[in-house]
Amino acid sequence: MTSRADDPLLPLLQEYARTRETAVRDEIVLACMDLVDHIAGRYRFTGEPVDDIAQEGYIGLINAVEMFDLGRGVKFTTYASHAVQGAIQHYLRDKGKLIREPGWLHDLNQKINKAMARLHQRYGREPTVQEIAEELNLPNAQVAEAVRARDVFRVSSLEQPPGDEQETGFQPADRDRLQAGDPTDEFPIVDRLALEEAIQQLRQVERQVVFDFFFNELSKTEIAQRLGYSISHVSHVLRRALKELKEQLLTEERLVMSRQLRSMEGQLEHMSRRVEEETIKDELTGLFNRRYVLDRLDEELARSKRYSQQFSVCLMSLKPVPAPDSTGAHDVDRILCAVADILIDCSRRIDRIGRYDDHRFILLLPQTGEQATVLCRRVRAHLAQRAFVHRDSAATPIEAVFGIAVFPHSGAGVEELVRAADEALTAAFAGQGEDGVLIHASSAEPAG
Numbered sequence: 001m002t003s004r005a006d007d008p009l010l011p012l013l014q015e016y017a018r019t020r021e022t023a024v025r026d027e028i029v030l031a032c033m034d035l036v037d038h039i040a041g042r043y044r045f046t047g048e049p050v051d052d053i054a055q056e057g058y059i060g061l062i063n064a065v066e067m068f069d070l071g072r073g074v075k076f077t078t079y080a081s082h083a084v085q086g087a088i089q090h091y092l093r094d095k096g097k098l099i100r101e102p103g104w105l106h107d108l109n110q111k112i113n114k115a116m117a118r119l120h121q122r123y124g125r126e127p128t129v130q131e132i133a134e135e136l137n138l139p140n141a142q143v144a145e146a147v148r149a150r151d152v153f154r155v156s157s158l159e160q161p162p163g164d165e166q167e168t169g170f171q172p173a174d175r176d177r178l179q180a181g182d183p184t185d186e187f188p189i190v191d192r193l194a195l196e197e198a199i200q201q202l203r204q205v206e207r208q209v210v211f212d213f214f215f216n217e218l219s220k221t222e223i224a225q226r227l228g229y230s231i232s233h234v235s236h237v238l239r240r241a242l243k244e245l246k247e248q249l250l251t252e253e254r255l256v257m258s259r260q261l262r263s264m265e266g267q268l269e270h271m272s273r274r275v276e277e278e279t280i281k282d283e284l285t286g287l288f289n290r291r292y293v294l295d296r297l298d299e300e301l302a303r304s305k306r307y308s309q310q311f312s313v314c315l316m317s318l319k320p321v322p323a324p325d326s327t328g329a330h331d332v333d334r335i336l337c338a339v340a341d342i343l344i345d346c347s348r349r350i351d352r353i354g355r356y357d358d359h360r361f362i363l364l365l366p367q368t369g370e371q372a373t374v375l376c377r378r379v380r381a382h383l384a385q386r387a388f389v390h391r392d393s394a395a396t397p398i399e400a401v402f403g404i405a406v407f408p409h410s411g412a413g414v415e416e417l418v419r420a421a422d423e424a425l426t427a428a429f430a431g432q433g434e435d436g437v438l439i440h441a442s443s444a445e446p447a448g
Contacts, residue, residue, distance in 0.1 A: 007075045017070055028065050029058070032080055036061055039084050043092065043113070053088055060087025067266075108146050111136055198248040206241035213238060282355040284333055285340035293354035293362050298414050300366055304407055312372035313405045314363040315356060315421040316343075316379070317429060318398050319436070335398065342382045346375055360425075362418075369406050376402040376437045401428045401436045410440045 007013075009028060016024040040054040064083035068076055115135040119127035127135075133143040199207055205227070212218040212226065220238070224231045280292040288296075297313065304311050318339065336359070343353045343361060352364040365372050380400050403425025405411065410420035420440040428438035 007077070009076050013065075013068060013070060013076055016065065025062070025065050028076075029061055032061055032077065033058075035077060035080060036084055039081065040088065043088060044117075053091070056087050056091040057084045060084040063087070112143065112146060198245050201248055202241055202244060206237055206244070209234060209237045210241050210245075285337055285355050287340050287343070287361070288352060288354035290354055290356050290362065293352050293356075293364055294414060294418075296352045297364050297417070300364060301407065301414060301417075304366075309367055310369040311407050312363075312365040312368045312370075313407075313410075313417045313421045314365065314372055314376060315403045315418075315425045316361045316363065316376070317401050317425060318359055319401050319429065320398070338386065339383070339400070342379055342386075346378045346382060351375075362421075370404075370439060372404050372406070373402075373437050373439065376400070376404070377435060380436060399436055401425060402438070403428050404437070404439045406439065410442050 009031060012024055012028050012031075015021075016028065036054055036057040040050055040057050043053050044050050060083045061080055064076075064080040067083075068079055072079075112132060115132050116127055119131055119135060123131075129143050129147065130140055133140045136143070199210060202210065208227070209223055212223045213220070218226070220231050220234045223229075224234045227234070229237075280288055282289045300311050303309070318335070336355075339361070340353075340355070343363070347353055347363070348365075350366050354362050354364075356362040363372075363375070365375065368375075379402075383398060383400050386398075403421045403423065405417045405420035405424060407417060411417040420442065424433075424438045424440040427433065428436055432438055
């Protein structure tokens with residue numbers, strides 16, 4: 001197996017797995033465009049525009065980037081090749097045609113397409129049906145039937161003049177011969193081919209009984225005499241053969257439905273994640289929204305009561321409060337986003353940081369009492385190092401003011417704790433506390 005360390009895309013893949021940034025994903029896709037073009041070129045004889053095929057391949061490549069698992073130990077290009085080829089084949093079989101082509105006929109057409117490409121390169125012209133049949137070691141009739149079946153799945157434009165059909169890779173004389181069907185054939189071409197393929201998978205005795213009964217129109221008695229079996233045994237063989245034929249003909253349908261179901265499940269899961277993110281995240285800052293943090297606060301309250309632990313609730317406001325009339329709406333949004341980044345950088349993974357309202361933020365700090373002041377001062381220090389330049393080119397210093405409530409000293413419920421944090425924030429804004437950080441008065445633990 002090829003070492004994963006040799007994969008030049010590995011650093012980008014690792015970065016995307018960590019950040020999920022669109023720019024990184026696009027860089028990976030751009031690096032693999034030649035791979036998609038190469039695979040799409042294999043399908044140039046399918047009658048579909050190569051650009052459309054390549055476009056489906058790019059979709060498969062993007063899905064490969066999204067779904068790639070670094071823990072599998074395989075090179076990304078190997079994984080992506082299968083994903084791109086699968087997306088193209090899915091398009092050719094299901095999306096590109098109004099009538100879905102059966103899998104077995106699709107595989108046969110793939111063999112014919114590859115043989116056509118080889119023969120075209122060998123002779124410098126379009127091959128005949130006989131040459132294709134000889135190349136694949138197949139009967140001429142079977143190749144002819146498959147080519148005739150292609151027209152069943154090809155949809156012509158209403159604006160296309162009669163007779164002005166797309167090239168199929170065959171000489172006009174071959175097309176004339178292919179269009180000349182047996183007038184006694186009442187079975188549709190596709191159904192005949194599917195049935196013949198399924199019959200070939202039966203046991204020899206079953207195949208003989210089916211042919212004699214349905215195609216040679218012999219009675220069960222005549223078949224029994226011909227094969228030396230009893231009539232009841234012939235009936236049993238015929239029932240078993242028909243059951244196997246039915247299962248074989250339904251297998252492809254099951255496989256297609258299973259693949260479509262897995263694809264739909266993946267899409268639904270992706271959509272669910274997006275809906276959930278849009279439901280719990282603030283659109284501007286990317287932080288959790290107020291409702292989500294308060295829900296987590298309620299859960300943390302129950303957990304802390306059960307295990308007799310402390311936790312802190314902090315409300316933070318900017319001072320001065322940025323307002324659109326003084327800084328411009330764009331500047332306000334930029335400041336809030338910068339503050340959100342600082343809060344994320346300064347907090348722990350178990351902390352929950354959210355946007356409480358227009359200019360205030362809420363912090364839920366599990367297993368933290370008065371030590372919450374450490375994080376608050378760290379945020380203030382980071383803000384002090386930033387200079388926010390507004391549209392009038394004037395740099396205005398902005399500081400953060402915090403009000404802290406600690407469970408259980410500041411309250412025993414969600415509303416009590418948030419109200420206590422709000423009271424402490426108001427007092428800190430008025431100048432009380434140390435360095436813009438104030439713990440609610442009831443949070444002071446009793447001495448001794």
